[in-house]
Amino acid sequence: MKKSENNNYSKFNRNFAKCQGEFTNKTKSKSGLINWNYLFPATLAFICYANGLKGDFVHDDIFAIKGNPDVHGETDIWEMFRNDFWSKSISKNTSHKSYRPFTVLSFRLNYMYTGPESLYFHVINVALHVIVTTLFVYTCQNVLHQRERCAVLAGLLFAVHPIHTEAVSGIVGRADILAAAFYLLSFITYSKSIINNNVKHRVIFYISSLVFAAVAMLSKETGVTVLGVAVVYDAMETLKNLRKDGKEKVLSSFVTRFIFTIFFIAILLGFRLWIMDGSLPTFTRADNPASFEESVLTRGFTYGYLMALNIWLLVAPINMCYDWQHDSVPLVESLADPRNLATFTAAVMTFYIFMSSLLHYGKKHHYALSVSLVLTVVPFVPASNIFFPVGFVLAERVLYIPSMGFCLFVTLGFFRIFDILRCYRTHVTTIMLCLLLLLSLKTWQQNRVWQTRETLFRSGIRALPHNAKVHYNYANFLKDSREYENAVYHYKEALRLESDYASAHNNLGTLLGDISEAESHFREALRLQPNHQSAHINLGNLLFKRGLKKEGIGYLYKAVEIEFRNPDALVSMGGCLMETGNYTQAENYFQSAIEVSPDCYEGYASYAVLLSKTGRHEESALYYKKAYELDSSQSATLVNAAHAYRTIGDIREAEVLLKQAIDTRRDVSAMEELAVLYYSSGRTRESLALYDDIEKQNGNSTETVVRHAKIVANQGDLERADEMLSKVLLNNHNDIDVLKTLAQVKGQLKKHQQAYELLSKVITLTKNAERRNDLEQLYIERGNNYRDIKMYDKALSDYEAVLRINPHHSTAHGNCGTIHHINAVMQEPSGSIEKARYHYHKAIELDPHNDIIRDNIARLERLQYQRDIGVG
Template sequence: MSNKSFWSRLPLHLFLIAAVGLIAYSNSFHVPFTFDDEGSIVSNNVIKNLNRFLHDDGYTYNPRRFLGYLTVALNYRLGGTDVTGYHAVNLAIHIGTGFLTYLLARLTLSTPALRRGDDATGASSWFIPLFAALLFVAHPVQTQAVTYIIQRLASLATLFFVGSIACYAKARKLQEESARPFAPKPLFFYLLALAAAGCAMKTKEIAFTLPFVVVLYEFMFFRMTAAKKLLFLLPVGLTVLIVPLSLLGTNKPIGQIISDVTAVTRVDSELSRLDYLFTQFPVIATYLRLLILPVRQNVDYDFPVYHSLANAPVILSLLLLLALFGAALFLWHRSRDPQAAPELMLVSFGILWFFITISVESSVIPIADVIFEHRVYLPSVGAFIALAALFSLLFKGAVSRAAVSIACVVVLALTVTTFARNSVWGSELSLWGDATQKSPRKARPHYNLALALEKSGRLEQSLQEALIATRLSPKEANPYNLIGSIFGKKGDYDQAIAALSLAVKLDPTLAEAQVNLGDAYRLKRMLPQAMEQYQAAMKQRPTDASIYHKIGVTFALQQNLPKAAVFFQCAASLDPSTPQYRLDLMRAQAGSQTK
């Protein structure tokens, strides 16, 4: 095939990338909010008022991820809690990153280090970028970054990250072709690269590695004096300060800041740096296995923590990673031979991209959850470019019918697998049912399945799953809170009070358990105890209108209507959209006047 043929045309390639992405995620538009979506979107008042978000609250809430949460606030402004709009934006980001992966690979193949004659690398100049981009958009390992709504932070940061590298590549390519070092066109793309870098770093901390990838890119693919390299690299290098400066004034540990998931029921959140590093060797090996063979995917892995380099999985994984890193350096060295296949350098670059970008979340900064699939989203860009180049190398750079046929089969298989994985994400029951089967000895999947069962009205099954969670993690308060809530719904207030009292004892800051305990006391007409719990919850959530309303109801039951009216007024002021608050206020005021 000639790269001048119909199949080498850019519009067709972009259409194929978009079509594969749409097909793979066509069943994801109604996947409900789950896991951290609840705290980050559904109950997050900060994103519910766009004007306040833009003028003050948004940046104060999370300055490190301002742009990511801004897109969530815009989604809420346009569609409230209708999940369709959120998924549409997530898929658009994913396909957009696929486009940029394609463009980056295509630009790279035309750089001075890889160009061979006037035709770049021959037919592979379009095949490698297209295959890499199709692997990226079709691969099921990406579902957690795309279908899990709040992981937009990872996918959006990746969009800006890849966009920045692509703009830098374009700027340098134009600069090489121009007689003037600061001609308008290269300068425009260079400034665009800097802007995209800044956006990436204000979306998620994983973008910290971007300047290092730019330096790698410059030294691998362009030829220039050291002074000129410094001139081009210094402004990009300075963007590395954005993330550390954003952390100033933050009292939380860095690992907790980087962590994507704040949901409850964690296991072993006090890892040492060495324990985390030892554990990350087999974690990274697992990521690599998922990229090659995406089976047994899990939203919440029960991954063992390793405390010694002597453990077999640790040492074997380390040897694998060292061999892969050594292969990347060897291929880089070999590719500098003018007679060597240009694909060698692209394979090397992709592997080094993977190692650099995985380092933020898989190194010596302890994060409570040692593995999550969305963490491989950014590193996978380099991995898929390397795999596409290696595939081309196996066919000696010739895009034969056999090569195209095999590539089509691979992409089709990945697309079908992604569609199937998205069906698991289709409901909280199916997602957490799948997780409990794959992580039966981990408390959090059982607790989240219990929550899903409780929402669907299956109280007995929910109670059983919650009890399993308490056995697996007896010091975690949330499962006891759920158990107490279920007993309360069944009218067994003694059992509810016992479970909820234990939840409050385990976590005195868990306002939800305090409210539920107050409800159980109130329904049992133990009003002083109910008032005590409501007031404790009010200190935790001073802007929660429902708590003020419950205190008002308790005062009304005590025949203290003037005080009840005060709290009903507070509830109505905090949440004017709930008519019950205003109605109870009028009744309390009327009752006070008749007395």
């Protein structure tokens, strides 16, 4: 029986060694020695995240990378070291106080050498995860002195654990990975400073450890905890050596290292406080609701449950979410809450492991358990709310470093069970392999969640439907996708769950068609959050459009005051000032917007409009072209640039740009602008061909038809122009331009009755629209039609109507003179000659070079002479 058991044991060992890729052997290849102990976990780490490499920039990536001038190299390198993670000056009150310059530097180098594509950012993240996995295996094997199989299994668990997906697949998670890499390097070099017999080497290793710890902290704040782990590890090693050797030198070395390490920690923390200008980050209740509770018991119960929940996510990463803020975890407000049982269970288990390790400290297994506990607990302390409140309820990414200790703990448990259940080792191994497979599949699936904004935000709705933040984020995505109806629904759902959500009020207001309702949401956002910059911008723009220009500009000024580096605030302010005619100040704001954000499309486009308004058309064209380079989907900027070139007479460049716009996207506005250009430069046939193409594309807007009809009419094809305009009039009964153009065509076709009927309607509409400047010409045109059909009284009435509007209208005076002249010839009313003479002389005073009027005056005088002779 015993022999059979030994045979089974030997057979199992052979099979296990084969499963783990012959971990205990070094196999020679053509390229040298390959240590499978490191290669197998590293390879699995890469495979598990390979399907996430093509993911887009999502969530915080957009602000921390795509919209970060520090990453794009637009700021000085030293300025980058004075800014926070989001490119705000870390000393400002509005800063988030996340100081991670080495992570930002890695993004900057990434951007510099690989460009803005997300693929390469993902590649670096996965590569760093592979490096961390390798360093972790090395640490377990060579620093913590675990068996090779134990180190490899711990590395495999770490490589595939789904809790890491936020850190690896979310690009901003690089802060955690980078910190973990330097964390392990610091821990490894610290351990070498303990065991190395050469004093010089010992000092070098120790200083290296401190440098790596500093870099870890500058990659992410939690990196500094490695020195706490190192001190505890040093104490454990010192105690072990004292029991073995009992040398005073061992204790003396420990005390020296301890004092220097504590002093260095104080320096790092002092520097951190100094760089923040002595101010701590400020959070809102939505960031971490428990920290804003007055009840000590509620805070204590909730903090305890959150710790238990973090442990549960390490044990069973099933329901995962990218954002656990707001009320994603309801407060634990009483002792009767059943969730306290989870807290109690986690506390008892942790206490048991700690006491067991302490009581059996001399045993190798319990020593390793102690180390795994330290590696889990110490890195988590900054996120535990114990010493200071943090800006989140729960964050999966912060478990990246603590998960090392957890993976080692699970591995130690596995081998403990493996040693105890000798008869069931095959089953135990099978269970562990199945666990690795399940974790790998979960990680593979979770990577898909981080592929796009849509997949990420949809996953949040599924995971935490009671969380207002996930509805708000999904609504933002829907808004950007122009699914406005669905976006409104999710903004309202966010407000149903959390009525004091200022940003939801603000964003909902931007989608509402009811101006008064939108205004109420903007004002509510400002009541809840007085320094909400976007709400200031939106309310300012709304009030300005409503005619409350002074009040609107006041809100925009406040928005700029809150954060000057916001291009939206600067562009909005500049736009409103431009509308009020304050071009100089508007130009300053547009230039500032471009300066703080060189990739700000709106800044270039708005500045181009201003330059066009001020007659600087060549500069305007250049800025329109720059705007197009930033957003090639906006072909209107090329059209506007072409219009600017046409204005300054550069027809060739205008034509090139318009053809480029048409080639890029068969844009009707570009085609029409080119048609107008052709017509104005005498290329009528090409112009009409383009208009025919527009008509074939069903791209005919009302304005396009009117312009086309005018060209057709000018070419003499009045019947076609009549047909075109009559057709478009069917759906545009009250369009003034259509009515007026059609009336002109009807007049040319001698259809005077239809012409004056159309013009009568136009005059009525123009009066209602208060377009007084157009009335003069309309009365003239209708009067001409009345005159042509010999309805002289009505013609005269229209000409006199013009003079009531503008007494100095030379054409109206001339036409009045003509009607009176005709009446005089017909011997109709008495005094017609005097009236005709009066109007003719007024007309000649206003237009001295009008030969027709002079001829009419001469004829009138002859008529007067003949009348005088006849009377005499």
